[in-house]
Amino acid sequence: MKSLFEGLPSLHPLLVHFPIVLLLMALISHIGALLLKKHRRPFTVLTFGLLLLGTLGALAAIQTATHISGDADEGAFAVFEIHQRFAWISFWLASSTTVLHFVGLRKDTGAWINYLILILLISLSVTQFITGHHGARLVYQYGVGPMGNGILIN
Numbered sequence: 001m002k003s004l005f006e007g008l009p010s011l012h013p014l015l016v017h018f019p020i021v022l023l024l025m026a027l028i029s030h031i032g033a034l035l036l037k038k039h040r041r042p043f044t045v046l047t048f049g050l051l052l053l054g055t056l057g058a059l060a061a062i063q064t065a066t067h068i069s070g071d072a073d074e075g076a077f078a079v080f081e082i083h084q085r086f087a088w089i090s091f092w093l094a095s096s097t098t099v100l101h102f103v104g105l106r107k108d109t110g111a112w113i114n115y116l117i118l119i120l121l122i123s124l125s126v127t128q129f130i131t132g133h134h135g136a137r138l139v140y141q142y143g144v145g146p147m148g149n150g151i152l153i154n
Contacts, residue, residue, distance in 0.1 A: 022054030029043050029046045033047060062088065
């Protein structure tokens with residue numbers, strides 16, 4: 001099956017940084033909602049918007065890098081597997097948190113949901129760090145990327 005983004009190898013590095021920032025800002029915004037009770041509603045709405053856009057952006061970033069080419073170093077394949085696995089974990093954490101946050105916006109839930117969202121956002125930040133670390137290893141240690149061995153699209 002051909003990918004929608006075939007022939008655009010530099011699209012992944014262009015897209016990947018937006019969801020990283022959006023999802024990290026969602027954590028900061030959510031902490032603001034927890035600390036500033038007087039302004040909780042605007043922060044809560046902002047957090048949801050950041051989560052939604054970050055989750056959609058994460059899916060787009062994942063879809064723009066599905067495998068690396070056969071001329072990449074053998075170690076690069078193992079690093080890519082970890083990078084891809086944690087990218088999907090990050091996406092599913094972001095998706096779950098977005099849905100949970102939407103439910104929290106729609107229903108009058110207790111404080112427990114806000115703390116569960118906080119835990120999920122912190123976990124998401126950790127998985128994003130791991131994903132980014134392995135992505136950086138691919139680029140700087142193994143030379144994988146549009147100018148190196150190339151991230152190819154199906």
